[in-house]
Amino acid sequence: MVRLVLGAEAAQKLSDVSLSNNTIQRRIRDMSGDVKDQIIEEIKASPIFAMQVDESTDVAIACQLLVYCRYLLKSIIKEEFLCCQNLETSSTATDVMNAVSLFFDKHDLNWNKLVGITTDGAPAMLRLRSDFQAKVKSKAPNTVGVHCFIHREVLGSKSLPSGLLTIFTGIVKVVNYVKNSALNTRLFQQLCHDMESEHSSLLFYTSEILKSEHFELRLAYLVDIFEIFNQLNLRPQGKASNLLSHCDSIHAFLAKLELYKKRVSVGKFMMFPSLNEVLVDGQLSSTLSKEIMDHLSQLDDEFCRYFPDLSPQYAGLAKNPILCQVDDVLENA
Template sequence: MLKVCDAVCPDKRQLFSNVSLSRNTVAERVNQLSTNLKEQLVEKGKDFIAYSLAVDESTDTTDIAQLSVFIRGVDSSLTVTEEFLALRPMHGMTTGQDLYEEVSRCVNEMGLPWEKLVGLTTDGAPAMCGHRSGLVARIRERMRDENVTDELTAYHCIIHQESLCGKALKMEHVMTIITRAVNFIRAKGLNHRQFKAFLGELDTEYGDLPYHTDVRWLSQGKVLQRCFELREEICLFMESKGKDTTELRGETFMCEMAFLCDITSHLNVMNLQLQGRGRVISDMYSTVKAFKTKLSLWETQMQKENLSHFPSCQTMKEKLSTAVFPSAQFADKLNILAAEFRRRFADFEAQKSRFELLANPFGVDVESAPPNLQMELIELQCNDTLREKYERVGAAEFARFIPDTMPQLRIQAAQTLSMFGSTYLCEQLFSLMKLNKTSHRSHLTDKHLDSILRISSAQSLTPNIDELVQKMRHHQVSGSDK
C-alpha cells in the first residue's frame, strides 16, 4: 500500500503509515514469527551431536508457575546454538514428576535423541535435584531405560551457588540494621525528599540511597557501598528526626559493615563475570577457581592485618585504634567462605579434567586422560600447526579446528561446549516475562506468552521474513484467478 501511495499520492503517505494492523493480525503475525523460529531450531537440532538443557521455574503475575527451558546444542561443525526451547505453564503441582513430563515433552517435540543429552543445569530446588523423585533423578532413569551408557552431568547453577556461599558469612544482622535505616529514609516520601535535600546541603558526592531487595541480591553490594560512604550523613539525618543511632555508630558494627561491604563487592565482581550469554563452562570454572585462590590470599593477608584488597576495612582501621579492628575474626569469616566454596563447587571440581581438555588440550597429561582420547591427544600435542592455531584463536574457538581425524576429541569438545554453567538465561527470560505479562495484560494466553518470549529471547536465530511473506502470497488468490 505504501508503494502504491508513493506512486499515486505521495503527499498522503503519512496517513497510510498511521494505519495500524488489527490486534488479531498482530497476534497472528507474532505466532507466525515464533513458529518459524521453532521450525528453524528443530531443523538445527537434527545436526546436534551433543546438547544440554538449563531449567528453572518462577511464578508470573497471576501466580501460575512457569517452567523455562533453554537448550545449548553443538553440531558436527562444533558450532554452538544457544536458544529458548519452551516456556511451560504449570497450572497444577510442580513436583519432580510434573517437571520431568514437561521437559521430556520438550525434548521429544524437538526430536532430540536422549543419548546426546550431556548436561542438565537447574536452580537447585528440591523438585529439580531430589535424589529419588527430582527432575534430574527421573531424567537419569529415563536415560537408563533408553540404554544410554554415558552418565548425565547435573549442575546447580554457578551463580546461585555463589550467592548461597555469601550467606555462609552469617552477617545478616548487619544487613538488617542497614535495611532498617534505608527503609526509614526511603519508605516515606517526605523523609526521602528531606534526606536528598540534606545531602545536597552537605555537598556530598552521592545524592541518594538505593533500595535493597533479596530477589535482586546484586543490589546488596551497591546499598552497602553507598551506606558506608554516607554513614555519617545517615546518622546525622536520623538523629535530626529523633531516631536512636547507637547501633549504627557502634565500632564493632562499623567494622563489620566495612568488611561486608568489601567482600560483597568482590563477590559481585565475580558474579558479573559469570553472567551473560554464550559463556563456556570451562571459563566459568576458571573464574570460580581464581576466586577460591583469592580467598586463600585474603585470609593470609587479613591475619597479618594487610588490608590492601579491603579498602573499606582500611578506612575503618585508620579511623579506629588498631587494637579494636577484629582482623582475626574476619580471617575466620574468609576461611568459612572458602570452605563453603569448596563444598558447593565439589561437583565442578570432579569435572576438572574434562574442562582442562577443552581449555588447554596441549597442557593435559596424556597418561591421566581417558584411554579413548590418549592416541588422539598425542597426535594433537605433537602438531605444531594446531598448537599455533590454538594460541592464535583461543580455547573456545580452537575446538572447531580439531581435525576430523580426531573424532573422540571432537565429541569430547562438543560435549563440554554444550554445557550450561548457570540458569542465567532462564532468569533473564523471567525478567522479560514480567515485562510482558503484567497486571494489565494478565489475560495473555500461554501460547501467546510463549511466542512473545521466543521472539524476544532469540539470539543466533532470526525469523525468515521472506519465507513467511512467500507463504502468505501463495494463500492469497486474486479475483481473476477465481
Template sequence: MSNQKRKCRQYSGEYLKYGVIPSVNNEQLPMCLLCEKTFTNEGMKPSRMNFHLKVKHPEKANRDVAYFRDLKVKFEKRSTIGGLFKSHGNEVEKGLIASYKVSKLIAKCGKSHTIGETLIIPAVKEIISTMMPTQKDITPSIPLSNSSVSSRIDEMASDIENKLYDELKTTQFSLQLDETTLRDNEALILAYVRYINSSHAVVEEFLFAEKLEVDTKGSTVYKAVEQFFKQKGIPLSNVIACATDGATSMVGRHRGFIAHLKREVPDIFTIRCVIHRQHLAAKHLSDRLHSTLQAVIKAVNRIKAHSLNDRIFRQLCHENEEEFERLLLHTEVRWLSKGNCLRRFYDLYDSVLDFFKCKLLDEKISTDLENRRADVAYLSDIFNKLNEVNIKLQGTKMCLINAKGIIMAFISKLDFYKSCLLRLDLNQFPSLKALKENQTDDSCLSDTDLDCYSSHLQALKEDMTIRFKDLKELKIPEWVVNPFQADATNADPNLVEELKTCKMTLKDHKISGLNDQLEKVHRENEARVKRESKLVKEIEDLKVDTLGLSYRIETLQIEKEIEIEKFSTKLQDPQETNDHLNEELSDKDASIGEYLNKLIEMEQINLDMCDRLANVEDEKIASTHWLESRFKDKIVEFEEIIGEMKTEKERLEMSLVRNGRYNCLLQELKALKEEYSHKFSEMEQKKS
C-alpha cells in the same frame, strides 16, 4: 525452395535515421517511431524504411539522426500499464520487507505493537517531509498496524522455533532447567539449550517456557519436558548434559527430575548450576555480620518505605554534595542486589547517620549504625568481590572449563585476603582502608573485628570448597585447556587429525598476531621518536631564549654600573640625588624583576621538559623489556629493530647530557641573581 530457410534480417543502429527501432514485442520486427506501426521482417530493408518515411511522414524526411534519437528516448520513458504495475509491485515488496524489519526491532525493544502506527509512521513522515520535500510519501506502502506487527513477530518467531527444533532433532545438546513462580503464584518451567551448530559455533538458545498447572514436583517437571520433546519430535537421547539448581524437586535421588531423566538417558552428565551455588555460599554469614546486614536493610527500608523520608533524604544528599541521592533496596532473588545495596549504603553512610540524627526517628538505629561502620565497610568490600565473581560466571560463552578456573582462583584468593587482614594490609579492602585512614584512633578496627572478618573468610572458603567439590575434581583433558602445546598422541584417536590441524592453525594465528603486535610497537616507536625530536627542538629553542636572557641580564648589569657611577658624581645634592636614585632604582628593579620572572618561567619549563624526557625514557625501557619478554622465539628477526631502539636510547642519553649542561647554565644564572641581590643591598645602604 520452399524447404530452404528464409533469411532473417537483423536491426542495425543505422536504421534510426529512417525513424525505425526494434519492436517492443519482437526485436526482429521493425517499428516506426512516428506512427508506432510494426512491419514484417522484410520491412527491415533500408529502401522500404526510406519509402515509408517519405510517403507517410514527408515533413519528417529531412530530419537528422539527433531528432529520432530524442524521440527514441521519449518512447522508452513513456508510461505503460505494465510498468506502472511493476513499479507498484516493487514498492509494495520493499514496504513488506521494511515492515518485517521494523517489527523485529519493536520485538527486540519490547515495545507495544501499536508504536508502529502511533510513533514510527508519523516520525518517518516528518523526516521525509523535512529532509526530502520533493520525495513522495512512502509510508502507505509500509504496513505497521497493531495486527500487522503482531502477525510479523509471530511469523518470525515461529520460523526461528522451527529451525531450532529441526537442528535439535539431529544434534546432541545440553539442557538447562529452572523453575520459577510469578507474582500471581503461577509456576513456570524454563528451558535453555546449548549445542554446536553446522558452522562449528557454540549456540545458546531459549527452548520453551511451560506452565505447571498444580505442583512443581520432579515427576511433574519431567512430564512437562517429556511431553514437549514428543510434540516437537526431539529425541531425549540427544540430551547429553543437564544443569539444574539444587532444589529437591530437581536433584532428588529417587523422585527428582534428574532421577526420572537418568532412567530414560542413563549416560547423561548432570551438574548443579555454578552461579546458584556461588550465590548460596555468599549468603553464609556469622551472627555478627548477619545482624549488621539486617541493620542496614532495616535502615534502608525505614527511609525508602515512606515517600516523605525519601524526599528529605534526597535533599540532604544534595546539600552534602553526595555522588548519589538514592539508596538501593535489597531484593533476595537478585544475585547482585546485596552487594549493590551495601556499596550504595556505605557511600552514603554519613548522610544516613545525619538523617537519623536530625529526624530523631530512632536513636537506636543511628547508634547501632555508628558502631557497625567497620562491619558495613567489610561487607561492602567482600560482597563487591563476590559480585565480580558472579558477573564473570554469567554470559552465553561461559562453560565449565572457564567456571572451574574462576571458582578455584577465588577460593585460593580467600587465603590471601585473610592473610592481608591479619597483617593490616587493607589494599584488597578499599572501604576498610579508607575508614582506617580517616579515623586516627585504633578503635575503628580492633583485633576482635579482624578475628571476625578472618573467621568469615575461612568459613566462606570451607563452604565453597564443599559446594564445588565436583567442579574441583572435574578432569579436563590437556588438549582442551592448551591445544597449542598438548601432546596429540594422548588424545582420542578420532580427534588426533583435527587436533593437529588445530595446532597448526593456532600457530599460524599466533605468528600473525605477533607480527601485528610488532608492527604496532614499531609504529609506537616511530611516534615516540617524533615526540623526542620535538622535545629536543623545544630544548634547543629554550637554550636560545636563555642565552638571550643571559645577554640581556649582563647588559642590565653594565647599565647598572654606569648609572651607579653617574649617581656617585651627583651626591653633592643629597636630596635631589636621593629622589633621582630612588626613581631609577625602582625602574631598574621592575625591569630586573620582570626578567627574573621570565628566568623562573624558563626554569619551570626546563623542569617540565626534564620530566617529559624522563617519562619518555621510562616508556622506552618498559617497551624494550616488553619486547624482550614477548618475542624470545623471534629475536633473530627483531635484531634490526632492537638496534634502532638502542640508537634512539643513546640519542636520548646525549639529550640528557645536553640537558645537564643547561642545568649548569641555570645555576650560573641563579648565582648572578644572588650577586644582584647583594649589590642592591649595598646600594640601599649607600642610599641610607
C-alpha cells in the same frame, strides 16, 4: 464520517489500517512461532545440545518452567531461549519432567543428543534418586548433570558472623524502608542531592542503621566483600562461559581467600579498599580482625562444601592437551 470531516485522503489512510482488535497479538505470535521453529530446526541439526532448566513463580503467582538451550551451529556454540511452560499445579520433579518430555515429543527432539543438564539446587531438581536430573538421565544416560554455579556461589556466600549479620540486617531494613514508599524515595533523593552525594538511588535488597561499636568498619568490610561476590557472580555469565572457566574462577577465589586470611592475620587490609580507607592509623581492633578472619574461614568452608569437585576428569585434556597425562584421558575422548 472521516471523509466528511477530513476528506477523501484521510479516509483512504484510515481504511488501510486493520481494525482487528488482536492483529498485533497475532503478528507477535506468528513471529514468535517462526523464531521457535528456527531454533528447534537448528537444535535438530546439531550433533549435541545441553539445557538449563529453572522453575520460577512470577508476580501473578503462576509457576513457570524456563528452558534455555546451548547447541552447535556450523561449529559455533549458540545459546537460545527454548521455551516457557506453565506448571498448572505442583512443581515436583515429575511435573517438570512431564513438561519437558511433552515439548520433546511435540517437536521430535532426540534425547540421545542431550549431553548436559543444569538446574538449581531445589529438592525437585537435585534430590538423590527422585530428582529431575535423575529422570533426565534415565532417558539420556550420557547426560552430565550440573548444579548451577551461580546458585552455589550465592548459597556459599550467605554465612555471616553475628556482628556482621546484625549490620547487614540493619542496612537491609533501611533500604527497604526507603524503597517501599515513593515519598520516602523522593525525600531520600532530595537529601542526597542536598548533600552533593555521588549516588541518589538505592538497590532494593540492600536498613535501621545501628549505632553499634565498629559500625562503620563492619559496613566498609561488607561493602568490599560483597563487591568481590558481585565480580565472582559475573564471571560465569555470558555466552563465552563454560564449565572449565567456572571451575577456574572458583579455584582463584579460594586461593584469594587464603591470601586474604594471611594478610588480615598480619594487619594488612589493602585488598579491602573501603575498609582500608576508614581505618584509623591503619589499625584494626583484635575483635574485628578475628571477626573478619572467622568470616573468611566460613566462606572457605562453605565454598569447599558446595564445590567439592573442581577438577573434572576431562579438564586436563581440554585445557592443556600437551601437558595432560595419558592415564587421565577418558576412554571415549
